[in-house]
Amino acid sequence: MKDLENSKKESPMLGLIGMGGGATSLMWHHAVGLIKGQLWAWGNNTRGPLMLNISGAGPGKRSSPVQVGTDSNWTSFVDAGNAGEYVSFAAKDDGTLWTAGDAALGGLNQPGFPPTAVNRSSPTQLPGSWSGVIARNASTVIATKADGTLWTWGQNQSGQLGLNQAYGPGDKKTRSSPCQIGTDTNWSISQGGLSVGQEFSFAMKQDGTLWVWGKNDNDGFGNSQPFSFARSSPTQIPGTTWASINGGGGGSVNMATKTDGSLWSWGNNASGGLGHNNQTAYSSPKQVGTDTTWAGVTVGGSAAFVTKTDGTLWSWGSGDYGKLGHNNQTEYSSPKQIPGTWKTDHFSTAQINSSTAAIKADGTLWTWGQNEVGQLGLNQNATSGTYNYSSPKQVGTNTNWLAVGGISAVDKNFFALRK
Numbered sequence: 001m002k003d004l005e006n007s008k009k010e011s012p013m014l015g016l017i018g019m020g021g022g023a024t025s026l027m028w029h030h031a032v033g034l035i036k037g038q039l040w041a042w043g044n045n046t047r048g049p050l051m052l053n054i055s056g057a058g059p060g061k062r063s064s065p066v067q068v069g070t071d072s073n074w075t076s077f078v079d080a081g082n083a084g085e086y087v088s089f090a091a092k093d094d095g096t097l098w099t100a101g102d103a104a105l106g107g108l109n110q111p112g113f114p115p116t117a118v119n120r121s122s123p124t125q126l127p128g129s130w131s132g133v134i135a136r137n138a139s140t141v142i143a144t145k146a147d148g149t150l151w152t153w154g155q156n157q158s159g160q161l162g163l164n165q166a167y168g169p170g171d172k173k174t175r176s177s178p179c180q181i182g183t184d185t186n187w188s189i190s191q192g193g194l195s196v197g198q199e200f201s202f203a204m205k206q207d208g209t210l211w212v213w214g215k216n217d218n219d220g221f222g223n224s225q226p227f228s229f230a231r232s233s234p235t236q237i238p239g240t241t242w243a244s245i246n247g248g249g250g251g252s253v254n255m256a257t258k259t260d261g262s263l264w265s266w267g268n269n270a271s272g273g274l275g276h277n278n279q280t281a282y283s284s285p286k287q288v289g290t291d292t293t294w295a296g297v298t299v300g301g302s303a304a305f306v307t308k309t310d311g312t313l314w315s316w317g318s319g320d321y322g323k324l325g326h327n328n329q330t331e332y333s334s335p336k337q338i339p340g341t342w343k344t345d346h347f348s349t350a351q352i353n354s355s356t357a358a359i360k361a362d363g364t365l366w367t368w369g370q371n372e373v374g375q376l377g378l379n380q381n382a383t384s385g386t387y388n389y390s391s392p393k394q395v396g397t398n399t400n401w402l403a404v405g406g407i408s409a410v411d412k413n414f415f416a417l418r419k
Contacts, residue, residue: 035075035402035403035417036072036073036074036075036092036093036417037072037074037402037417037418037419038067038068038071038072038074038417038418038419039051039067039068039069039071039074039077039090039415039416039417040065040066040067040068040415040416040417040418041062041065041066041068041088041413041414041415041416042062042063042064042065042066042374042375042377042413042414043061043062043373043374043375043377043407043411043412043413043414044060044061044373044374044375044411044412044413045060045061045062045121045411045413046060046086046411047086047087047101047102047119047121047411048060048086048100048101048119048120048121048122049086049087049088049100049101049102049407049411049413050062050066050068050088050100050121050413051068051069051088051090051098051100051121051122051123052066052068052121052122053121053122054121055119055121060121061373061374062374063373063374063375063376063377063378063379063380063381064374064377064378064379064395064396065377065395065396065416065418068090068123069123071092073092073093073094074090074091074092074093074417075091075092075093075132075417076090076091076132076133076134077089077090077091077405077407077415077417078090078134078135078136078405078407086101086102086119086411087099087100087101087102087104087105087106087136088100088101088407088413088415089134089136089141089143090123090415091130091131091132091134095129095130095131095132095146096125096126096129096130097125097126097128097130097132097134097143098123098124098125098126099120099123099124099126100120100121100122100123100124101119101120101121102119103118103119103120104176105136105139105140105141105153105154106120106124106126107126107141107153107176107177107178108124108126108176108177109176109177110176126178128145128178129145129146129147130143130144130145130146131143131144131145131146131148131189132189133188133189133190133191133193133194134194135194135195135196135201136154136196137196137197137198137199139154139155139157139160139199140152140153140154140155140156140160140161140196140199140201140214141153141154142162142181142194142196142201142203143178143194144187144188144189144193144194144203145189146189147185148184148185148186148187148189148206149180149183149184149185149187150162150180150181150182150184150187150203151178151179151180151181152175152178152179152181152201153175153176153177153178153179154174154175155174156173156174156175156232157199158199158200158214158215158230159213159214159215159230159231159232159233160196160199160200160201160213160214160215161173161175161179161181161232162181162182162201162213162214162232162233162234163175163179163181163232163233164232164233165232181233181234182233182234184205186205186206186207187203187204187205187206188203188204188205188206191244191345191346191347192204192243192244192245192246192257192297192346193244193245194245195245195246195247195248196247197214197217197247197248197254198215198217199214199215199217200212200213200214200215200216200217200221200247201213201214201247202245202247202254203234204242204244204245207240208239208240208241208242208243208259209236209237209239209240209242210222210236210237210239210242210245210256211234211235211236211237212231212234212235212237213231213232213233213234213235214230214231214232215229215230216229216230219266219267219268219281219282219283221235221237221283222237222254222266222283222284222285223235223236223237223238223283223284224283224284225283237285238284238285239258239285241258241259241260242256242257242258242259243256243257243258243259244256244257244297244346246297246298246299247299248298248299248300248351252267252268252269252270252271252273252302253265253267253269253270253273253274253299253302253303253304253317254266254267254299255274255288255297255299255304255306256285256297257294257295257297260292261291261292261293261294261295261309262287262288262290262291262292262294263275263287263288263289263291263294263297263306264285264286264287264288265282265285265286265288265304266282266283266284266285266286267281267282268281269281269282270302270317270318271302271303271317271318271319271331271333272316272317272331272332272333272334273299273302273303273304273316273317273318273333274286274288274304274333275288275289275304275316275317275333275334275335276288276333276334277333277334278333279333288335289335291308293308293309293310294306294307294308294309295307295308295309295344295345295346296343296344296345296346296347296348296349297346298347298349298350298351299351300350300351300352300353300406301317301318301320301323301351301352301353301354302317302318303315303316303317303318303319303323303324303351304316304317305349305351305356305358306335307342307343307344307348307349308344309344310344311341311342311343311344311361312337312341312342313325313337313338313340313342313349313358314335314336314337314338315332315335315336315338315356316332316333316334316335316336317331317332317333318331319331319332320354320370321354321355321369321370321388321390322368322369322388322389322390322391323351323354323355323356323368323369323370324336324338324356324390325338325356325368325369325390325391325392326338326390326391327390327391328390329390338358338392340360340366340392341360341361341362342358342359342360342361343358343359343360343361345403347403347404347405348403348404349404350404350405350406350414351406352375352406352407352412352413352414353370353412354369354370355367355368355369355370355371355375355376355406355412355414356368356369357376357377357395357404357406357414357416358392358404359401359402359403359404362399363398363399363400363401363402363419364394364395364397364398364399364401365377365394365395365396365398365401365404365416366392366393366394366395367389367392367393367395367414368389368390368391368392368393369388369389369390370388370412371387371388371389372388372412373412375412375413375414376389376393376395377395377396377414378393378395398418400418400419401416401417401418401419402416402417402418402419403416403417404416404417
């Protein structure tokens with residue numbers, strides 16, 4: 001992987017973010033220091049989540065990458081895959097966390113909707129020193145601070161805030177600013193440590209344990225609990241050697257890697273997205289094949305995209321709009337390789353519902369799938385034709401892309417880091 005400016009600066013942030021399809025964010029620590037760069041955005045822009053100081057689904061959208069400001073010390077951004085709402089988050093190497101878009105989930109103590117809350121179309125800072133690790137879905141946000149504490153805000157109708165509070169239609173206990181989950185200080189602040197599903201959240205601890213809370217939609221809990229089982233505080237998923245988690249499939253598809261390089265999945269297995277060559281539901285983790293060379297994992301829209309350590313990229317699950325990249329719209333229930341040599345770190349691949357983005361080993365950026373609002377970044381607007389693609393298309397000619405993530409399946413936009 002190419003390094004950014006040989007940065008050797010010490011930082012309170014260690015490394016993550018997580019995402020594709022579900023909600024995680026990205027941030028990297030490398031042998032030479034914290035990887036950082038310019039922040040670029042494109043796609044739809046309802047309520048201003050692109051951070052470009054413009055808003056609006058029509059005039060605000062961009063069909064090719066546009067730089068966010070002029071700073072070059074961005075380290076991470078939220079990857080919310082199949083989540084709704086129109087809000088984004090990004091972090092810098094000084095431990096600051098920034099938000100734009102829908103104020104209701106921005107964590108700025110502004111509940112409700114305009115005129116009560118004011119949406120923001122340019123980055124606005126949240127108080128505190130954050131790790132850059134953040135994940136969200138349509139109603140909830142979770143994030144870690146530099147001290148290893150875990151924080152949450154948003155709605156709580158299924159206990160998904162993890163605050164051990166009563167839940168239900170009459171007692172939602174919505175929070176509009178960050179609230180700490182418990183008192184532990186050993187939550188993971190490295191890449192792949194957080195993710196969210198439909199109404200539940202995943203978080204890893206630094207000891208390799210994996211925890212879940214909220215509502216068990218689509219067998220997403222991974223601990224053999226019945227459908228709609230709920231917990232309002234973290235509950236452990238068996239095992240102590242987890243390395244990363246991605247719940248971006250809305251509970252239908254959840255995937256995690258272990259420290260030995262093995263890949264595991266669980267959920268209701270819509271479209272065969274669990275990769276077990278069937279459509280059987282699994283309520284606890286089941287290993288995908290026997291390989292132990294899996295690396296970066298992205299899940300979204302009942303599909304999975306996973307790299308191996310040899311630079312190969314594999315996809316399976318729902319093939320609508322050609323999002324699997326196999327030059328067709330066929331559904332696959334086991335891994336199928338996408339040609340090329342790709343970056344192998346987490347979140348060098350991104351998925352937003354039916355649109356996919358990925359970075360090759362040479363630093364070029366490629367996209368494919370649905371393109372109705374120009375979210376593929378190919379400078380094509382859907383108003384002048386239908387530009388969907390079922391195989392990868394290169395975005396521009398730059399060779400210095402470092403990371404990519406999808407922000408919202410509703411708003412259909414991507415963010416990326418570039419040297």
